[in-house]
Each structure stands twice: as C-alpha cells, then as structure tokens.
Amino acid sequence: MSRAIRTTVLLVLGLIWLLPVYLLLINASKSPEGFTSKESWMPSDFALFSNFGEAVRLSGLAESAASTLLYAIVSPAIAVLVGAAAGFAIVALRLKRGFLWFVVIFGGTVFPLQMILLPLFDAYSRVSLFDTQLGMIIVYTAISIPFSAFVMRNFFTGIAHSVFEAAVLDGATTWRIFARVYLPMASSALVAIFILQATFIWNDLLLGLVLSQSDTVRPIVTSLAGMQSTYGGAQMSVVLAGGVLVSLPTVVLFLFTQKFFARGLALGQ
Amino acid sequence: MTSEKTSTARAPRDPYRWSARGFIAPGVLLVAVLLYLPLLWTTFLSFTDYNGLGDPEWIGFENYAEMLDDPQFIGSVLNTLLWVGGTLLVPVGIGLGVALLTWKLKGGVWLRLPFLIPYALSGIGVGVIWSFILGSNGALDQALAAFGVADTPRWLVDAPLNTVVMILATAWQGVGVNALLFTIGLQSIPKEPLEAAKLDGATGFRLFRSILWPMLRPLTAVVVGLSIVASLKTFDIVQGMTKGGPGRASETLALTMYKETFVNSDYGLGSAIAVFLTIVTLAAAILYLRQQLSSKNEG
Amino acid sequence: MRPRKIHLGVAVALAAALTLTACGSGGGDDDGAKTGTLDFYTNKAAWEPDFDELNAQSKTAVDIDLNTTGYSDAAQYDAFIRQSFRTDKSPGLFTWQTGPSLGELVDEGLIAETTDIWTKAVDEGWISPDLRDTYTFNDKQYCVPMNIAYWVMYYNKNIFEEQGISEPTTWAELDAAASKLKSAGVTPYYQTSTLFTFQWFQQLVAGTDPALYNGLATGDVKYTDPRIVEIMQTWADQEEAGWFSDAGSTVDPAVGLKQGDFAMINFGSFFNGSLDGAGMKSGEDYDMFVIPAVNPGLAKTPVAVESGPLCVAENSSQKTLGLSYSEWWMSPEAQTSWSAARGDVAFNPKATVADPMLKDLGTTIADGNYETFDRYYEATPTPILTVALEQFGAFIANPGDPLPFLETIQTEADAYWADQG
Numbered sequence: 009m010s011r012a013i014r015t016t017v018l019l020v021l022g023l024i025w026l027l028p029v030y031l032l033l034i035n036a037s038k039s040p041e042g043f044t045s046k047e048s049w050m051p052s053d054f055a056l057f058s059n060f061g062e063a064v065r066l067s068g069l070a071e072s073a074a075s076t077l078l079y080a081i082v083s084p085a086i087a088v089l090v091g092a093a094a095g096f097a098i099v100a101l102r103l104k105r106g107f108l109w110f111v112v113i114f115g116g117t118v119f120p121l122q123m124i125l126l127p128l129f130d131a132y133s134r135v136s137l138f139d140t141q142l143g144m145i146i147v148y149t150a151i152s153i154p155f156s157a158f159v160m161r162n163f164f165t166g167i168a169h170s171v172f173e174a175a176v177l178d179g180a181t182t183w184r185i186f187a188r189v190y191l192p193m194a195s196s197a198l199v200a201i202f203i204l205q206a207t208f209i210w211n212d213l214l215l216g217l218v219l220s221q222s223d224t225v226r227p228i229v230t231s232l233a234g235m236q237s238t239y240g241g242a243q244m245s246v247v248l249a250g251g252v253l254v255s256l257p258t259v260v261l262f263l264f265t266q267k268f269f270a271r272g273l274a275l276g277q
Numbered sequence: 278m279t280s281e282k283t284s285t286a287r288a289p290r291d292p293y294r295w296s297a298r299g300f301i302a303p304g305v306l307l308v309a310v311l312l313y314l315p316l317l318w319t320t321f322l323s324f325t326d327y328n329g330l331g332d333p334e335w336i337g338f339e340n341y342a343e344m345l346d347d348p349q350f351i352g353s354v355l356n357t358l359l360w361v362g363g364t365l366l367v368p369v370g371i372g373l374g375v376a377l378l379t380w381k382l383k384g385g386v387w388l389r390l391p392f393l394i395p396y397a398l399s400g401i402g403v404g405v406i407w408s409f410i411l412g413s414n415g416a417l418d419q420a421l422a423a424f425g426v427a428d429t430p431r432w433l434v435d436a437p438l439n440t441v442v443m444i445l446a447t448a449w450q451g452v453g454v455n456a457l458l459f460t461i462g463l464q465s466i467p468k469e470p471l472e473a474a475k476l477d478g479a480t481g482f483r484l485f486r487s488i489l490w491p492m493l494r495p496l497t498a499v500v501v502g503l504s505i506v507a508s509l510k511t512f513d514i515v516q517g518m519t520k521g522g523p524g525r526a527s528e529t530l531a532l533t534m535y536k537e538t539f540v541n542s543d544y545g546l547g548s549a550i551a552v553f554l555t556i557v558t559l560a561a562a563i564l565y566l567r568q569q570l571s572s573k574n575e576g
Numbered sequence: 577m578r579p580r581k582i583h584l585g586v587a588v589a590l591a592a593a594l595t596l597t598a599c600g601s602g603g604g605d606d607d608g609a610k611t612g613t614l615d616f617y618t619n620k621a622a623w624e625p626d627f628d629e630l631n632a633q634s635k636t637a638v639d640i641d642l643n644t645t646g647y648s649d650a651a652q653y654d655a656f657i658r659q660s661f662r663t664d665k666s667p668g669l670f671t672w673q674t675g676p677s678l679g680e681l682v683d684e685g686l687i688a689e690t691t692d693i694w695t696k697a698v699d700e701g702w703i704s705p706d707l708r709d710t711y712t713f714n715d716k717q718y719c720v721p722m723n724i725a726y727w728v729m730y731y732n733k734n735i736f737e738e739q740g741i742s743e744p745t746t747w748a749e750l751d752a753a754a755s756k757l758k759s760a761g762v763t764p765y766y767q768t769s770t771l772f773t774f775q776w777f778q779q780l781v782a783g784t785d786p787a788l789y790n791g792l793a794t795g796d797v798k799y800t801d802p803r804i805v806e807i808m809q810t811w812a813d814q815e816e817a818g819w820f821s822d823a824g825s826t827v828d829p830a831v832g833l834k835q836g837d838f839a840m841i842n843f844g845s846f847f848n849g850s851l852d853g854a855g856m857k858s859g860e861d862y863d864m865f866v867i868p869a870v871n872p873g874l875a876k877t878p879v880a881v882e883s884g885p886l887c888v889a890e891n892s893s894q895k896t897l898g899l900s901y902s903e904w905w906m907s908p909e910a911q912t913s914w915s916a917a918r919g920d921v922a923f924n925p926k927a928t929v930a931d932p933m934l935k936d937l938g939t940t941i942a943d944g945n946y947e948t949f950d951r952y953y954e955a956t957p958t959p960i961l962t963v964a965l966e967q968f969g970a971f972i973a974n975p976g977d978p979l980p981f982l983e984t985i986q987t988e989a990d991a992y993w994a995d996q997g
Contacts, residue, residue, distance in 0.1 A: 014378045015388065021375070022391035028449065029394060031416055032406045041855030044835045045827045048409065048416040066625060090304045097300035101293040109301055111563060114502075116308040118562060119555040120510045120531045122538065123548065124315035125652075126659050131315070133663040150311035153304050158502065159458070162495035166465045182296040196461050204396075204454060211399050217652055221645040229399055233648035234621030236401065239846055241622040243853045244405065244828050251402020258397040266386045269460055329658030330684045412826025431824030434769060434973045523769045523823070524970030539651035541959050542658070 040243035059249030083148035084205035091156025099164040117154035323548035340549035363444035364508035372455025392453035404517035436526035462496025498569040603891025611639035619653035621646025668894025675954035688888040719885035725844040727880035766841035773968035778952040783870035793955040808978035815975035830854040882951040963988040
C-alpha cells in the first residue's frame with residue numbers, strides 16, 4: 009500500500025480514536041454550575057484548573073501521588089527483570105519442563121483479582137505488611153511478573169540459540185550473557201512491558217483499596233475514586249477533571265518513551 | 278528438541294540446570310506466595326458455606342451444584358464467550374492492522390500514538406466518559422442526530438447490544454497495547470528472509486501471509502493469549518456501565534462471582550464461580566499456548 | 577524425584593495457607609482510652625471532607641478526632657469490615673446499614689452495645705423513640721444513627737411555575753400534575769435501571785398499605801400477592817403512559833433535573849447538596865414535597881426514611897474511644913455541626929439544621945401527620961434485595977406485565993425464608 013494511503017488511513021482512524029479524549033477534556037473543563045449534557049461536543053467554559061483544584065481538595069490525592077510514583081517505578085522495574093530472567097531460563101538455558109514452569113508463572117494472571125483480595129488482606133495484616141509501602145510494592149511486583157515473563161519468554165524465542173552458544177564459547181557466565189547480551193537486545197520489549205505495567209499500577213484501584221488505608225500509602229486512583237458517589241459525591245466535571253489530572257503522568261510517560269519503538273532491532277544477526 | 282543421546286546411557290547432566298533454576302526462582306516464588314496461596318484459600322472456601330463472619334462450614338460440592346442450577350448461569354457464560362470472541366476480533370484485529378500500517382512508515386511512531394493514549398488514561402475518566410457518550414441523548418446520539426439519524430437504540434440498555442457496545446469501548450483502550458506488541462514483533466523479524474521475499478517480488482498480502490504472519494507468531498501468541506485471559510475476566514467496564522443489567526442481561530462470569538461474594542456475602546458460592554472461571558481460563562490458555570508454542574524452540 | 581517434590585511443595589503451601597487464614601481470633605484488647613485519635617471507616621468516601629470538618633468541634637468538646645478512611649466501593653467495604661473483625665484492625669468506629677444486615681453482625685456478638693447512650697439521648701429529647709426501634713435487637717440497642725434521610729419528591733420549580741402546577745397534596749393531584757406535564761411535553765418522573773430502582777415500588781406499596789409493605793419485609797406477604805401485583809400494574813400503566821424518563825440516560829440526576837429532562841425526582845434528602853453543586857438554587861430553582869399517600873384513607877402519610885448507623889466493634893482496641901465519640905455524636909452541638917457540614921436533616925430535633933428547606937422538612941415530618949417506614953434498601957434481606965433491584969431494573973428497562981418480575985423475586989424470597997427456618 010502506498011505511503012500516502014497508509015498515512016491517511018492512520019490519520020483518520022487516529023482522529024476518530026481521539027474523539028473521546030476531546031470529549032473528556034472539554035467536559036472536564038466545564039464548570040459544575042453551568043454543566044449540561046445537552047451540548048456535549050461544544051466547549052463552554054475553561055474551568056479545568058479550578059476543577060483540578062476541587063478534585064484534589066475533595067479526594068486528598070496530593071499525598072498519594074508520591075507513593076504511587078514509587079510503586080509505578082519500582083515494581084515494574086523489578087518485574088521486568090524477574091520476568092526477563094524467567095524467559096531467559098526457559099528459552100536460553102532450556103530449563104527442564106520449561107513449558108510447565110511457564111504455565112505456573114503465567115497462571116498467576118488467570119484468575120480475577122477480587123478473589124485473592126481478602127486472603128491477601130488477612131495475610132498482610134498478620135505479617136504487618138498491611139498499609140505499608142513495602143507491602144504494596146511486593147504485591148504490585150507479583151502481579152506484573154506473569155505478563156512480563158510471557159512477553160520476554162516469547163521475545164527470547166526469536167533470538168537464535170547460536171547467540172547463546174557463541175557467548176559461552178567466549179567464556180561468559182550465564183549472568184553475563186543475560187545482562188550484557190540478551191537484555192540489551194530486548195530493550196524495546198523491556199520498555200514496552202515497563203510502560204504498560206507502570207500504567208496498570210498507576211491506575212490501580214482495587215489492591216490499593218483493600219491493602220492500604222493511610223493517605224501516604226494509598227495509591228492515587230483509590231483516593232480519587234472516593235469522590236464518585238450518588239450520595240452527594242462530586243459533580244461530573246470535577247470527577248472528569250480528576251481523571252484527566254491523574255492521567256497526565258502516564259500520558260507523558262507514553263509520549264517520552266515512543267523513541268524506543270521507532271527503530272527495529274538486530275536480533276541474532 | 279529432545280535429546281539425541283541414546284537412552285541406554287544416563288543422559289549427561291544439563292550444565293545449566295542450577296543456573297536456570299536460579300533465574301526462574303524469583304518469578305515463581307513471588308507468584309506462588311502472593312498469588313497462588315490466596316487462590317488456595319479461595320478454592321477451599323468454594324467447598325464451604327461462609328458469610329465472612331463466624332467460621333466456614335464444609336458443604337462439599339453444593340456450591341457448584343447451585344452455580345450450575347442458576348438459570349442465569351448460561352446467560353453469564355454466553356456473555357463471557359461473547360466478550361472473548363469480540364475481544365479477539367476487534368482489539369486484536371484492529372491492533373494488528375495498525376501495527377502493519379505503521380510498520381516501516383515514516384512518522385509511524387507518532388501515528389501510533391493516538392491509539393496508545395486511551396490506555397494511558399485513568400479508568401475513572403474512561404468509565405465516566407463512555408457512559409456519557411453512550412447514554413441516551415448522550416454525545417454519540419447527539420453526533421448521530423447532527424447527521425440526521427434520530428431514532429437510536431438505547432446503547433446501554435438493550436441486550437445484547439449493550440455487551441457489543443462495551444466491547445467496543447474496551448477495544449478503544451486495547452488496540453494501542455496490541456499494536457505496540459505487534460510492532461515489537463514485526464521489528465524483531467530478521468532481515469534476511471524479509472529481503473529475500475521482497476526480492477522475489479512478494480508484496481502486500483503475499484508478504485504478510487508468507488513471511489510476516491508466521492514470523493509474528495511469538496508475539497501473536499502473547500496478544501491472543503492475553504486477550505483470551507483478559508476477556509474471560511471482564512469485570513470493571515461492565516460493572517461501571519451497566520452493573521450487569523438490566524436484569525442480568527449483560528452479566529459476565531466475573532460479575533456473577535463479584536455479586537455473590539461481595540454483595541450477597543456468599544463467599545462459598547462466589548469462590549466456586551471463581552474457581553470455575555479460573556479453570557476455564559487456564560484450560561483455554563494452556564490449550565492455545567501449547568499449540569502455539571510447541572512448534573517453537575527452533576534455535 | 578521431581579513429581580514428589582511438587583506434591584510436597586503443594587502440601588506445604590496448602591498447610592501454610594490454611595494455618596495463616598484459619599487461626600487467630602482477631603481483634604485486640606480495649607485500651608480503655610477515652611480521648612485521642614479514633615480510626616474511622618466508612619463507605620461514604622465522598623463524605624470524608626465533612627467528617628474531617630467536624631474534627632475541630634470534637635477535639636474541643638471531647639478531645640477526640642477522627643482519622644477517616646473512605647472506601648469508594650460499598651461491596652468491597654462490606655467484605656473488608658467483615659474480614660477486619662478477625663484482625664487487629666477491628667474498627668473502633670465504622671458505618672454500616674440498618675436492618676437485617678446489622679442484625680447479622682449483632683447475632684455474632686461483633687457490635688458494642690449502646691443501650692445506655694440511647695436511654696440518655698431519649699431522656700434528653702435528643703432523638704425520637706421511633707428511631708430507636710430500628711437500632712434495637714433483643715431489647716438492646718446497638719450503634720448510633722450517623723444520619724437520616726427522608727425520601728421525598730424534588731421538583732424543578734421553574735417548570736412547575738411555567739406549567740402552572742402547585743405542590744400536590746393528594747395522590748389524585750399528583751397524578752393530575754403528571755398528566756398535565758406529559759401533555760405539555762415534559763417528562764414527569766425520573767427513573768434509572770441501575771442501583772436506585774426500588775423507590776417507586778416502595779412508595780406505591782407503603783402508600784397503599786404500610787402493613788402490606790412491612791409484610792414484604794418479614795416474608796409474611798409474597799411478592800406475587802394479588803394486591804402487590806395490582807399495585808405494580810399501576811406502575812406499569814404509568815410507564816406505558818410515558819411518565820418516566822429514558823432508562824438509558826446516563827445523565828447525573830441533579831444535572832437532569834436542572835436541564836429539564838424530567839420535572840420530578842423521588843430521591844433522598846441528601847440530594848440538596850448535589851443540586852446546589854449543579855448550580856441550582858434551593859427554594860428558587862428546586863423545592864421538595866412529601867409524597868402524598870396513594871390511599872387517601874390512611875390516617876398518616878407514610879414517609880420512607882433511611883438511617884445509616886455508626887457502629888463500634890466489640891473486640892476493637894478502640895472500643896471505649898468509639899463509644900465516647902458515639903455519645904458525643906448524639907448531642908445537639910455535634911448534630912448542628914454535622915448538618916452544617918453535610919447539609920442534610922438531623923435526627924436530633926434540638927439541632928439546628930442549616931438548610932431552611934431541610935429544616936422545614938424535619939418539622940413537617942415531626943408534626944404528627946406522618947409516619948416513617950424503613951427504606952426498602954434496609955428493610956429487605958440482602959439476597960432478596962439483590963434480585964429485587966435487578967428485576968425492578970429490568971422492568972424499568974422494558975416495562976410490561978409485572979407478574980414474571982415479581983415471580984422471580986418471590987422465588988428468591990422463598991429460598992431465603994426457607995433457609996431461615
């Protein structure tokens with residue numbers, strides 16, 4: 009397909025895709041007093057920043073921001089490495105019954121999160137991990153590992169085994185091969201996993217709801233969700249503004265990491 | 278793949294086996310302790326009668342019988358299957374399309390960005406804005422009215438339309454992720470076979486079928502595998518938009534589980550549904566992955 | 577070697593899981609403190625700023641302030657509280673629901689008794705004895721009321737003036753008002769097919785015969801009772817006449833009233849806050865009236881009241897602190913501040929209600945021509961409530977013959993009451 013056609017199709021599709029974002033922004037900017045649902049496509053006021061302020065005031069999310077940042081950086085980073093290590097063990101080191109162990113790790117993502125919440129809460133409170141930042145980091149890391157292991161395992165199958173053998177002949181230890189050869193080759197996959205998991209953790213509501221209480225430990229979306237309620241909760245434009253505010257860091261993250269996906273990679277060549 | 282050594286002598290020890298175990302141990306450990314242990318407790322509960330207070334009382338398979346007896350159970354299963362089919366068709370299909378269109382295209386990275394932004398948005402904003410769009414006389418109806426379409430269905434009320442519509446809303450966020458993963462897959466295709474095929478004159482669809490699609494398999498397995506798992510677990514968006522209603526028309530298995538556990542405080546029944554769902558998901562995932570990955574391990 | 581290792585591993589894990597979760601009695605020893613910071617949990621997370629506002633007052637009065645943790649998901653909150661009784665986080669103060677839901681906790685001995693606090697409050701005239709019944713189990717009281725709200729009819733005053741309609745005082749007048757609005761092209765009533773689907777049913781049944789309504793709550797009256805079917809048929813007829821708003825609309829109810837999507841909305845008196853927030857002016861743009869009884873022959877007009885309790889866990893380490901705060905909570909000073917912060921009616925007749933409209937409501941209801949009944953949401957046992965809400969929602973989405981919907985609810989009710997023995 010010609011370049012012009014492809015670009016046009018993508019532009020049109022992309023614009024359609026951004027329409028709900030447009031709606032989100034203009035409706036988050038409407039002042040609560042003047043808000044109507046009748047003309048949802050037309051912007052009316054620019055109360056975005058005062059709505060931001062109201063959202064922050066109502067939900068107390070200022071304190072959550074720092075800890076959520078901590079979770080969203082540390083947990084995916086660890087999970088990416090642990091997942092890559094697992095993939096490496098299965099594919100390059102040819103771990104015996106590799107598929108079985110892979111299923112064991114992947115199986116961790118198979119059941120609905122709600123089902124493990126209460127036992128986790130009980131266990132956490134017994135070992136004093138409840139309402140601690142460490143506890144949150146541990147659980148966020150654990151839930152990020154299956155996805156990471158899955159992608160990395162599959163990604164590593166695309167690397168010719170001769171690469172591994174050559175490195176062995178060069179006298180490298182397995183750790184060295186992992187860290188100096190395989191990881192750099194997988195940089196785009198690693199970054200993709202990181203940003204996807206970081207976003208997932210940043211946006212977490214449930215785990216934060218059940219495993220934490222103090223404002224300094226609670227993640228940001230859990231704090232924000234408290235605002236939404238039929239029992240005298242915040243007005244819709246304030247809730248939307250809160251949603252926009254909380255989304256800004258992840259959008260910025262996506263914007264700045266795109267360059268990792270611009271070029272191709274040379275794998276085992 | 279299997280060892281070529283004869284079976285009469287003892288196969289030599291794999292020199293990397295301890296190293297391999299060391300590499301995989303942290304992953305297995307964290308997942309086992311944090312995710313599997315609680316699941317064991319849930320499985321235990323599925324054989325009991327428990328309301329969160331007092332102590333669980335063993336009742337064997339009664340919960341499972343009750344689950345299968347529920348006339349709406351089939352409805353939940355069908356809705357869940359609809360989600361699986363719809364998720365494979367739409368977010369996966371469009372994601373692949375976007376990845377192919379942006380591949381080796383100047384400015385492709387930026388053309389992919391509008392699809393990624395929705396995933397970066399917080400669930401709160403997304404849930405509210407889609408309800409806003411899909412409500413009667415909401416943004417969608419207003420846009421259609423501007424084009425002269427006056428009589429629109431009640432998007433979130435009439436089943437199974439409401440499930441279809443929610444699948445599309447989920448697709449809005451899912452396409453970007455899939456496109457990204459497919460892109461990584463495309464970028465890791467080795468140069469030689471690709472150049473060779475092009476020299477042979479293969480372009481467009483032929484190129485796709487003979488080279489791209491087969492070599493994309495590892496990442497396709499990831500995308501499809503994850504989509505199957507995620508769609509079977511569908512909860513947040515349905516709970517947010519219709520709560521499984523009206524009646525129980527758009528209820529999925531995860532919603533049924535949630536309702537029994539947290540609303541009715543019937544932890545036993547809720548756990549039974551969760552176990553059922555987990556087994557189905559695991560079976561589907563294993564079947565698919567085994568078929569996809571068994572022919573891998575070339576190297 | 578490997579398979580055995582796996583079995584061993586699973587066995588160890590299972591044992592660990594069971595030991596971890598099964599053993600332990602939960603709770604802590606009451607530390608006896610009467611002042612300090614009290615850990616408070618609520619599922620009305622949106623009210624957290626209001627509770628915080630009260631701390632200045634409570635600190636001066638009784639030297640207690642609340643450390644509030646709000647949970648945004650009611651069902652998760654429910655599960656969390658149930659679970660927390662087994663941990664050292666057994667709550668010193670928490671909100672719950674009245675009705676069978678509270679009865680469950682009381683039966684397990686999990687709630688601290690508050691009989692003395694109630695006796696004192698009734699003696700001082702701080703609360704009506706009627707409300708005490710809702711909090712009484714086996715002749716003892718548990719918990720104190722956090723709030724009450726009456727379910728009334730809010731209306732868009734501008735629309736009423738335009739159409740020349742005044743507040744109806746009889747059911748016939750209400751029907752006439754609805755017809756008039758409909759012919760003028762205005763939708764009379766609000767409805768939704770998710771969550772609050774019960775209020776019209778509750779109003780129609782209790783307004784016809786309160787004994788019938790109470791019978792449903794105790795299981796003595798079946799949902800398939802011909803009288804109930806007939807009442808719901810009235811509702812079906814009104815739906816057919818197009819008196820209700822579009823069930824597919826997702827517009828916020830306050831915004832909907834403001835922009836005239838409908839003229840009247842049957843809602844709780846906490847709605848004032850939302851309407852004010854949407855930019856409507858109390859008394860000018862919106863007002864409220866108590867819904868007249870369907871049956872003009874009734875001596876007193878029934879009004880639905882919802883009351884949420886503030887409870888103290890029996891095995892909490894902050895039990896004394898929680899009870900001290902509960903005692904202060906009942907006082908007129910505390911209730912005046914609460915009304916000012918939250919903007920709702922107060923249960924304490926001696927408290928000053930900030931909003932004049934709500935103040936009027938409180939005095940009107942107390943004047944003797946009205947009798948309150950528990951809201952359907954609290955009166956109905958949870959499994960039946962879940963099915964009823966779904967069925968009403970389905971009915972609202974596709975109105976028709978009411979009998980199949982009622983039959984489905986009755987099936988669940990039969991199962992529930994049979995279980996209770």
